[in-house]
């Protein structure tokens with residue numbers, strides 16, 4: 001009996017035995033190449049989700065595939081806590097990206113684990129520097145993962161419902177996000193300054209103990225793609241320095257070239273104490289982690305932090321090296337910047353005709369299109385957003401919907417997307433909106 005069950009292939013192709021809650025639906029995807037995926041019926045789709053945000057180098061990049069194949073024949077998993085040239089080499093290459101300012105690297109499996117580890121590190125640092133508490137500032141609308149601490153840091157109440165204390169780690173204070181479109185403000189810089197100043201209010205009115213850490217996405221992505229005003233991050237960094245707050249950027253989505261720079265915080269010449277990463281660095285296999293300054297990154301004592309697959313996972317390391325090679329050789333951050341401009345310009349053009357498009361915003365290939373029922377009131381239009389996603393999929397284009405109001409179309413294609421594919425995507429969105437008069 002057991003033997004018969006074990007040898008039965010594809011016993012559950014439609015996911016009947018999976019725990020529900022992951023939004024998994026048809027079609028069944030079986031192959032991917034660059035910006036396209038193919039389903040079990042042989043239909044090909046233009047993928048503007050990319051994993052989401054994982055396959056920045058494209059699906060099954062030949063170099064990633066051959067690095068994985070080659071490593072698979074040598075060593076899959078390190079035996080324990082032994083040095084690996086692949087792991088140390090990748091840490092060295094990642095540290096070199098900041099000219100060794102962020103000189104210490106830790107490897108984990110996912111974005112949630114990366115954030116969990118970086119916060120833990122900042123707490124140990126707080127202990128060692130005799131701080132008076134373990135408070136953390138995060139941003140409303142921010143997303144940091146679905147494990148207990150990352151979920152507590154996440155600024156979206158819908159994600160936390162029903163989990164009680166699991167999603168309410170103590171000491172976390174949420175401050176307003178730089179969401180200009182819905183702020184009601186007239187001037188971006190005034191709004192940026194007010195938003196940065198609200199962190200002082202958060203400390204004075206809501207912090208139970210000393211705030212020692214701030215974690216935020218430099219560009220909030222899952223929350224709806226908010227490009228902050230130019231003065232926001234420099235002022236926030238100033239605030240963190242003044243209060244000796246460890247500043248951690250969650251670059252799980254925005255890292256590895258997606259926004260037109262290797263890391264999004266480079267757009268504002270910032271110097272965070274730590275940066276967390278995951279998604280694209282694995283090229284399609286699980287790999288995450290964080291990098292930190294020498295002082296912060298050496299705060300853990302022996303045995304404080306470790307995960308079985310983190311630095312031992314040699315497939316992830318091999319893939320990570322291949323991804324860094326591809327990012328450099330194919331100049332993918334530059335490509336993202338250029339293609340992002342084309343995509344945003346095309347979408348803004350659509351907004352002239354389609355009044356339901358309330359806002360188009362993006363940096364590189366992290367783009368959001370916000371749908372509203374009325375441009376004056378900005379009433380969110382989640383039904384239209386869902387319709388656009390569904391209809392696009394039926395026409396062979398994959399996109400995500402996001403944001404607390406469910407009214408943002410999120411476009412995060414592989415960075416290898418071509419100009420023709422972008423033009424095709426814009427034409428498809430145009431056609432879908434023309435057919436959506438009664439939604």
Ligand SMILES: Cc1ncc(COP(=O)(O)O)c(C=O)c1O
Pocket residue numbers: 109110111112113115143144145146217221222250251252253254278279
């Ligand atoms: C900014 C950010 N942080 C953390 C995460 C969580 O990453 P993971 O799903 O790998 O745990 C995500 C996932 O979308 C993310 O976008």
